[in-house]
Amino acid sequence: MSIWSVVYRQMKEKRAKVVLMVLSVAITIGGISGVLLTTFNLQKEVADYYDKIGANIVIVPQELTKGSAFDGVPFTGQKQLGIAITLPQKIKTIKNKESISIISPKVVVPTKINNQDGVVLGVIFSEELRAKKWWQIIGRKPQNSEEGLIGENLYEKLGKPQKVKINGKDFVISGVIKKTGSFEDNSLFLDLNTVRSMFKINSYSFIEVSALCSTCPIPEIVRQIKGLDPNIKVLAMADAIYDRKLLVENFNEFGKQMAFGLLALGIGNFLLIAFSLFKEREKELLIFRTLGFNKLKIFNLYSLEILAEILASEIFGSILTLILSFALAKMLGITEAYFFSWQYQAYALLGGLILGGVVSIIPVIKVSRLNEQEILREY
Amino acid sequence: MAFIEVERVNKKYLKGKTETNVLKDVSFNLGKGEFWVVAGPSGSGKSTLLSILGSLNEPDSGKVTVDGFDLFGLNHDERALFRLNYLGFVFQNFHLLPYLTALENVLLPTIASVQKINKKEEAINLLKMLGLNGKEDKYPKELSGGEQERVAIARALIMEPEIILADEPTGNLDSKTGEEVLNIFSELNRQGKTIIMVTHNLAHLNYATHALFLKDGEVQEIKTLREVN
Numbered sequence: 276m277s278i279w280s281v282v283y284r285q286m287k288e289k290r291a292k293v294v295l296m297v298l299s300v301a302i303t304i305g306g307i308s309g310v311l312l313t314t315f316n317l318q319k320e321v322a323d324y325y326d327k328i329g330a331n332i333v334i335v336p337q338e339l340t341k342g343s344a345f346d347g348v349p350f351t352g353q354k355q356l357g358i359a360i361t362l363p364q365k366i367k368t369i370k371n372k373e374s375i376s377i378i379s380p381k382v383v384v385p386t387k388i389n390n391q392d393g394v395v396l397g398v399i400f401s402e403e404l405r406a407k408k409w410w411q412i413i414g415r416k417p418q419n420s421e422e423g424l425i426g427e428n429l430y431e432k433l434g435k436p437q438k439v440k441i442n443g444k445d446f447v448i449s450g451v452i453k454k455t456g457s458f459e460d461n462s463l464f465l466d467l468n469t470v471r472s473m474f475k476i477n478s479y480s481f482i483e484v485s486a487l488c489s490t491c492p493i494p495e496i497v498r499q500i501k502g503l504d505p506n507i508k509v510l511a512m513a514d515a516i517y518d519r520k521l522l523v524e525n526f527n528e529f530g531k532q533m534a535f536g537l538l539a540l541g542i543g544n545f546l547l548i549a550f551s552l553f554k555e556r557e558k559e560l561l562i563f564r565t566l567g568f569n570k571l572k573i574f575n576l577y578s579l580e581i582l583a584e585i586l587a588s589e590i591f592g593s594i595l596t597l598i599l600s601f602a603l604a605k606m607l608g609i610t611e612a613y614f615f616s617w618q619y620q621a622y623a624l625l626g627g628l629i630l631g632g633v634v635s636i637i638p639v640i641k642v643s644r645l646n647e648q649e650i651l652r653e654y
Numbered sequence: 655m656a657f658i659e660v661e662r663v664n665k666k667y668l669k670g671k672t673e674t675n676v677l678k679d680v681s682f683n684l685g686k687g688e689f690w691v692v693a694g695p696s697g698s699g700k701s702t703l704l705s706i707l708g709s710l711n712e713p714d715s716g717k718v719t720v721d722g723f724d725l726f727g728l729n730h731d732e733r734a735l736f737r738l739n740y741l742g743f744v745f746q747n748f749h750l751l752p753y754l755t756a757l758e759n760v761l762l763p764t765i766a767s768v769q770k771i772n773k774k775e776e777a778i779n780l781l782k783m784l785g786l787n788g789k790e791d792k793y794p795k796e797l798s799g800g801e802q803e804r805v806a807i808a809r810a811l812i813m814e815p816e817i818i819l820a821d822e823p824t825g826n827l828d829s830k831t832g833e834e835v836l837n838i839f840s841e842l843n844r845q846g847k848t849i850i851m852v853t854h855n856l857a858h859l860n861y862a863t864h865a866l867f868l869k870d871g872e873v874q875e876i877k878t879l880r881e882v883n
Contacts, residue, residue: 276758276761276762276764276765277765278765280758281751281754281762281765284751284753284754284758285753287753288752288753558749559751561749562749562751562762563766564710564734564737565708565710565737565743565749566737566738566743566762566763566766566809567734567735567736567737567738567739567741567763567766567767567813568734568765568766569730569731569734569735569766570730570731570734571731572765572766
């Protein structure tokens, strides 16, 4: 007979209380990790949204002359006042530079494309493609400065050509951007420096800046960029997900309070049940002591039981995390949510072991130190 | 030197605000292989004396020496080891673990040992010797009072102790079963075990070599009833 078989039989004997204890810890673990996972899902959703909308700050020249904009996009050219070429470098020096992920300067030139009216946008493809993650390109990305992308409307308008001629120079259409419902549908995208040298442009039409995070201080970044040049206007795009951000913040707060509440409840329940179990086992302890069990043996006996209960709690806690995070995701309308995270389960396991260890050590020490004399009086 | 020496043992209990002297200057010497009956009315201090001899209860003053070991000069773990190797307890209420079978209850002390020991065969033989053949897998609730007492005796014997301490072992048994249990103790004594049995039934003196009479915590009389076999 091993110490494990005694522990197993003890647990089987007191199964109602053991089940209650396991459920109590499982609810604590499942509740806390479920709420934390939902908070993570909400934050991720907001971060993904920012990732999808790309730029959330647009820089335009302070004054636009009449007729210098197309579909809200400012043109530039030899005669137009634009944004200083040095501005992108300066933006990289602002205080909150760490929050800035993409700086995408552009020139916009209305011109003849294959002898038809159109708009050419000079862009840095590496930055632009990072910012426009929603673009669906039929074909491939441009590989060199003689290749470009074209909006689907313009492509159809021009008769779906493989090449386009601008200012007497040929460019290969490497890919077509599927309709986005914006000015992009009617634009041709070419390499920024190529367009600038072709049209001899020494300024930018506008710059899109992306701060790809849910908690970036956008108004502060706007203020810092404005301070770089008095001739620019810095516009923060309307925060379409303000309500969602507010929900994240509120849920964060609620989550913290709920986690603390659950933790306190869990510890309280665990202590109450553990002490009640140990109280019931005083007679058992007397038997162990009379039979020659030393304190370490008794400590091992009860610790093994606690360990087994915590491991069982972890399993049920994980299932509960799954159910709770799924239910909360449904309730809060989170479309792409994680219902299980090894990381959170590892935290929960560690937390459970620490909680169980700290809490169980008290009654275990109490029991192993009990004076036989006290128990003898009762039995 | 006597096998067990009890010198001027005193023990007080505090019941509420009242202090009760349970044992007052109790002294006696006990030889190896003797069968002592500790008799006396309720509250005379019999069980307290037994728990002190079993190193479960510490006296306020005095000294108890067993086979040269000063019991209360040992620390808690040394006392646990002493109990494991020297003592076998048999209680009035049997004190079997209800969730273990008869065989597992008998084997329980083997887990207390630091070394891993396998005494399953010995346990089965003990149960057989005590008339519990075929009852190894029964749980305490499935056994009669007498059978439970015999399981408790087998458990007390599994580590082959020198001394058996029995606290009113027949207290919960009918007279016939009680007699059977006393015969077992008698036989164990014949085999060389030292037995100290607490009882209030003076008929049990027939089985003993010595009797110690306690009254109000004091030794009233020590009688030699017969010679050790």
